[in-house]
Amino acid sequence: MVEYLAAEYDVAVIGAGHAGCEAALAAARLGCETVLFSLSLDAVANMPCNPSIGGTAKGHLVREIDALGGEMGRMADKTLIQSRMLNRGKGPAVYSLRAQIDRVRYHNEMKHLLERTEHLIVKQAEVVEVRKAQDGILLEAVTRLGAVYRCRSVIVSTGTYLNGKIYVGECSYPSGPDGCQAATHLTASLNRLGIATRRFKTGTPARILKSSIDFSKLEEQPGDEPIVPFSFETKLPLRNVVPCHIVYTNERTHEVIRQNLHRSPLYGGMIEGIGPRYCPSIEDKVVRFSDKERHQLFIEPLGLDTEEMYLQGMSSSLPEEVQVKMYRTIKGLEQVQIMRNAYAIEYDCCNPLDLLPTLQFKQVNGLFGAGQFNGTSGYEEAAAQGLIAGINAALYAKGKEPLLLDRASSYIGTLIDDLTTKGCQDPYRMMTSRSEYRLLLRQDNADKRLTPIGYSLGLISEERYQAFVEKYRQVDEEIARLDKVIVAPSEAVNALLVSRETAPLSTGARLSELVRRPQVSYLDLAPFDEHRPPLTDDVIEQVEIEIKYEGYIKRQLAQVESMRKLEHKALSPDTPYQEISGLRLEAREKLLKVKPLSIGQASRISGVSPADISVLLVWLARGQK
Template sequence: VKTFSKATYLCSAVILCTGTYLKARCIYGDISNFTGPNGLQAANHLTDSLKKNGIEILRFKTGTPARIDRRSIDFTKMEEQFGDERVVPFSFSTDPEKVQINQVSCWLTYTNEKTHEIIRKNLDRSPLYSGMIEGTGPRYCPSIEDKVVKFSDKNRHQVFLEPEGLYTNEMYVGGMSSSLPEDVQHEMYHSVPGLENAKIVRNAYAIEYDCINPRQLRPSLEFKSIKGLFSGGQFNGSSGYEEAAAQGLIAGINAVHQIKGKEPLILDRSESYIGVLIDDLVTKENREPYRMMTSRAEYRLLLRQDNADIRLRKKGYEVGLISEEDYQRLITKERQIEEEIKRVENTNIGASREVQSLLEKKNSTVLKSGTTLGELIRRPELSYDELKEIDVARPKLPCDVTEQVNINIKYNGYIKRQLKQVEQFKKMESKKIPENIDYGEIRSLRIEAVQKLNLYRPENIGQASRISGVSPADISVLLVYLQGYHKQS
C-alpha cells in the first residue's frame, strides 16, 4: 500500500473500508465542499488508483439532518418516547443487570403543511432537484424534500428528536435529513411544532461518495481480481451502521484467515442476516445504497435475535472471537433447552380442579381428558411461564433458556417446515462451480444467463440461482453440464 505521502506498507492482506470518505463531497444549497463528514478530510486519490486496477466504481449519496440545541426546544409540544423498561443488551456476553441504566427519552413531533410549502417553494434551490447531486440515494431513508415530493398526499411526516449522547446538548432531528440551503433550513425547521425557537448547531447536508460495485467481491469479501484485497462497510455499496459493522467483521476475519492459510468464513442465508446481506451484495444488481431488512431473508423464522448465540457462537469460537468460558456457557444452555423441552413434552397433565381453574382464568378451553404440558403451551393464549402454577416439577432455569423452550415448543411445526426448506437450500449451496468454467461453451444456456454468469462468476449453484436474469431452466442446464464436467475431471 502506497500512501499519498509516498509511505509504503508491505502486507499480505489489505481491507478497504472508506465509509463515505472516498472522494466525498458535502452539499447543501449551492454550497459544495470536498470534505468528509464532520469536516474530516476526504480520500481524494484512492478512486483513481482503484480504477487503474480495473475496479468498477459507483457514486452513491446519503444525507444527515440538522443538529439542534436541546435547550432551545419546546418539548411541551411533542410526545415523549420512552426507552425500554428493561434494557436488553446487544451481546449475550453482557450481564443484563449491568446495563439497567436510566433511559433518556426521545421526542416525537410532525411536519405540517407550512413545512411542506416552504420545501415546495424552494425545490429549485435543492441540489437533489437541480442536478447538482449525481449520486444515487438510499430508497429507505429519503430526505424530507424527497418525502414531500414523492408522498404529496401526506399532510405530515414524523420527526424524532434523538439525543446525540449523555454529555452533549445536541439533538438529532431524525426524519428531516436535507440538502436545502441554510436559510431554507432555518425556515423549514422552525415551522415544526416545538422547534419554533430552535437553535441549529449544525446544518443538514447531503454527502456524495465513491464506492464499488460489490459484484466484484467473493462471499468472503475479497476482490475476485486482486488476491489479498478485502473490502468492508459502505464502500461495498451498503448503507447503515450495522450493515457496515457486519461486513467489517467478516472482512477482518477472512483477511486473517488468508494470512494463516485457513479457509474463509462464509455465513450463508439460512444461518445469519450477515449471510443474507453479503449474498445480496455479491449476487444482485446494486443500483442504490443497500439496507438490510428482515423481509429480505427467506428463512427469517430461524434468524431471530433470541437465538443468535445458538446459531453463530460456535463459529465465533472456532475463529477465536469467543472465549472458552462463553462457549461452555452456550453448551450448557443448549443442554438445558434440550432437556427441558423433552421433560415438558413428556409431562402429563390431568383434568384436575387446579388445572381447569387456571385454564378458565387464561380464557383457554378446559380439558376433557389428560394432555401434556407441551400441548398446552402450543395454545395461542398460553405459554411456558403461564403454566408454572401447575408444573410442579419445573426446574429453576435462566430466563434465556425458558424463552427458547417456549418458542421451540410453540412454533415447532413452523420451525420444522423451515428447516426442511433449509435442507434443500444447503444442497444447492454445496454444488460448487469450478472457477475456470466457460459458460459460453454450455449449450442451451440463454445468452442473458451466459452474460450474467460470466459477470458474477458464482461459486455454487445456489448463488447462481439468485442472480437476476438466470432462470430455473438455466440452472437445470447448468446442473446437467456440471454432472458431465465432474465425470470427465
C-alpha cells in the first residue's frame, strides 16, 4: 500500500457513533480543525440497539451533556416519538427522562448537523493505524487506502466495531452491528502503541413486524403529558405520537430456552467476551432468575416511517429457528414475523485504567478514548465521554489546561472517575446508585451545575447563558420572598392543610415553612399568596426542590467540601510510590498502575486503604515542608 499525506488537522475522531459525534462537534465548536471518520456515513449516530434515549441515570447524563453544550438532548427532543418520566413515585434525585426516538430521523438530523458544522469534515474511511509521527509529537491516522492524516490529537470511539464478531446460535462471522463491516486492523496498531485491549460482548433483541402483532392482547403504555424536554433550550411544546406496549414471557417461553441452552454460544463456550451485568440476555435471565415465572418486555416502535418494532428485554444469541419458536410462545406474538434476528456481538475495547481522568491515554500523549471502546455500554454513557474527550482533545491541541469534572459536579464526572480509578470488569452502565451525591446531581439542576463551565469553554452561547443567569436570579428572589411572607391561620388555609393530611396552623407561618412540608406544593399555596410573581414551570420546580430539601442539600454540600479538600491535594503521575515507606505492597501496585492525580482519587482505588491514604498525606506534608 502506497501512503500519502492527505491532510493535517488539529483533532481526528475515529468512529461516528454517539461518542464520536459529540467529540467531533465539541472539538470543532472550540475552533479546532477536525476530521470525523466513519466506516459508513449511513451509520452515523446509528442506534443498533433500542432507539431510545435516557432512562434511569441515563436521563441525567443527557441533561448534563446539554448543560455543557453537547448535542444529544437537542437531537432527542427533535426526533422523539414518545416520552416518559421514570421514577415519579420516588424523590426528584432519581427522576429520569426516557424517550423513544425515531431512529432514522435521529441519524439524518445528526449527520446533517455534522456536515454543516464549521471546522468539521466528515469522511467515510476505515482507519487501520494510529501511530506517532516522525517528530514524536504529532499523531498520524492512516486509512485503508493509504491516506495519512497528521493530527495534534486523536480520539478512538470505535463502539462495537473493533474486531466485531456476530453470534447467532452455532453461526458466527466477523461484522459490526446491523450488518456493517467490522474494523479489523486498528487493534494491532493500538497494541503496538502499548495500549492493551480485551473482549467485551453485548447483544440485541429481534426486530419484529408490526402487522404480525396482536395488540389487543397487549397492555398499552402511553407517554407522559406534558412532556419535559431533555434540552434546556427546547421551548416549543413536544408531543407523544405513538404508544408503546407491555407484554410478558411465560413458562412455555422459558421451557423453549432451557431446552436449547446447549445451542447458545454464550453457554456453549463460543463467546469469550464479558457481557453487561445489568442488561442480561433472556437466556441469562431464565438461568439466573429461575424462580421468576415471567419477565416483563416492552414492544417499542423504531420510528414513524417503518413497521419494525423493538422487543426490549429479550436480547438473545440463540439460533434463528429457536428465536422464532421462543417469541411465538408470548401472548400477542403467536404469529409474529421476525424482520431482524437477535444476535450477540463481541468486540475489542481498552482497559479504562489506562486512561487519565481527561480520557487521554497514559501511554500516548494526544491519544484519547471514548464510548464503548472505554468499556461502557449505552448511547448516553458514550455521548458523555465523547463530549469530554472532544473538549480535552481540543484543549490539548491548543496547549491549554484540560477539563476535569469531579464526582460532586456531575454524573459525567462520576462515570469518568469510576472508569479511570476503579476500572470495570464488564460493560459499565450508569446508575443513580453509583453516585454518593444523588440529591445534588439531579437532572433538573444540571444547568446550574454545568452551564457556567460550558459557557467558560465557549460551548454555550451568550444568549443562552444570560437566560440561564436570569432563571436562577428568579429562583433566588422567589426563595427569599417566600421566606418573608407570613400566612395567617384561616379556615381556608387549614382546610387545605388538613386535606393534604398535615397539621393546621394555630399561628402565622412563613410560606417557605409550608412549602417545606412534604404534603404541600408551591402551587397549592397560590390562593393564599397575593403577590406571587408569574414564574415558569422550571423556575417553580427549582424553588420547590431547594426549599423542601434544604437540610439534606446542605449536608451533602458539607460532604462535598470534605471530598474536595482531598481532591485539591495533588499527586504527580511520577510519584515514587515504591519509595514511600509504610505503603502496603498492594497499594503500591495499584497506585503505580492508576497513577492518581490527587489524594481524593487515590482514596477511591480498590486496594488502597485509609491507612495508605494517611501515609500519603504524611509524605505530602513532609514534602511541602
